[in-house]
Amino acid sequence: MINKIICFCGLFLCQTAWVQGQERAVLNGRIISNTNDLEGVYVINAQTEVMSTTTVGGLFSITAKSGDTLVFSSIQFKETRVVLTKEDFSNLNFTVKLNLLMHQLQEVIIKRYDNINAVALGIIPSGQKSYTAAERKLHTATALNATANAGTMAGGSLSADPLFNFFSGRTAMLKKEVAVEKKEFFMRLLENMFTLDHFVERLKIPVEYVKGFEYYAVENEKFTKILNSKNKTSTEFLLGELAVKYKEIIASEVK
Template sequence: MISKIICFLVLFLFQTGWSQHGERTILKGRIISNTNDLEGVYVINAQTEAMVNTTTDGYFSIMAKSGDTLIFSSIQFKENRVLLTPENFSDLNFTVKLNLLIHQLQEVIIKRYDNINSVALGIVPSGQKSYTPAERKLQTATALNPTANAGTMAGGSISADPIFNFFSGRTAMLKKEVAVEKKEFFIRLLENMFTLDHFVDRLKIPVEYVKGFEYYVVENESFTKILNSKNKTSTEFLLGELAVKYKEIIACEAK
């Protein structure tokens, strides 16, 4: 009797073990990593070559059994191989950790090609004057074009647009735009060279008068020439002299 029971138990354990190792079932799991981009990772059963992809949250389901090897492969992760055990099938939170694949550059070389420009490429003729947007408008409005009506009159004629622009006041308006544009350019150059603290703490200009002081100094032609040369020492010296005069103007206005 005892021998029959032992044989039954042995047979039962053998069938259970064979079922676990011989039949594949659905294995559910999830990948985790230091990134939220977990979608599209390949999960491959090396034994059956069955392949699935992970979802947005990193979940996957694949037919497997204990003893199979799962391969986790993706462009952004290092390949990981996991040998499955019986515990993996009973684990409701079966997770696989993947490490990000970092491509490290050995050397980065940045080259400057100062000699490559529109003139060197033949796009713009050499020696041609460059214009700002406001200067280009003024040049267009005041330039006399002797070939303006060459197609309708023998020998051509001079365009009357500059004359109309002059009497209509458009030329004067465009000249003002050019002047304003130059002032704005010099103010930006000045602000890039000196901070607000320099005007307030060093030159003792009240903070509410700093912007007015900037317009005051760019009206000075001698100062703008030095400023345009980007010589900070000379600019700072002349800026100090103009600051003294500007504070005197402020003091007079306050009386």
């Protein structure tokens, strides 16, 4: 008798499991959100633990039935749970909206490391002179490369490029470029240190002569040395002296 009961219960459970398995069908749907990155979202049936993932367009397919709970999980979206109904299986546009997961930073700390530079990292040797673009061209044009022809002649020889550049006038042209580049650098430094109002109201330079006065100032080697030191007090003092002389030049030209 006991064996019959056990057998009956076994058959009943198997039949129930088979019936339940038959009730599940493939559910097609898609997810939507405020982003186009919809691929790779996990879709899990909480009852059967069957899992699927979404495609690039957010489409997914999974076996389920009415009453099952689908869990949508991803690192960029908040976890969403949807309890399925009979209508969901007949809905050709079954859609689930997911909300983006916003990761809020509690605190942002910006640290400045003044000792971290190209020299400290070993990218540039310590003590090496740094060149501007014009200075680099001039250095390349005038540098004597003692190894340029080594191997073609016994003991090697000097490159003829510097001599060619000298006689062709290229060296002189490059020197002028370096001089112009330096003046432009000092002009920018001067304009960043003092406003137009300072020249007009404080130094009493007519506004139409301000640019000419700036060129006049950066031609003075003593002034550019002080300007390059970024000592504003000393720079302002010498600038005042140059302004007096420049206004005298203006006055003489007007006469």
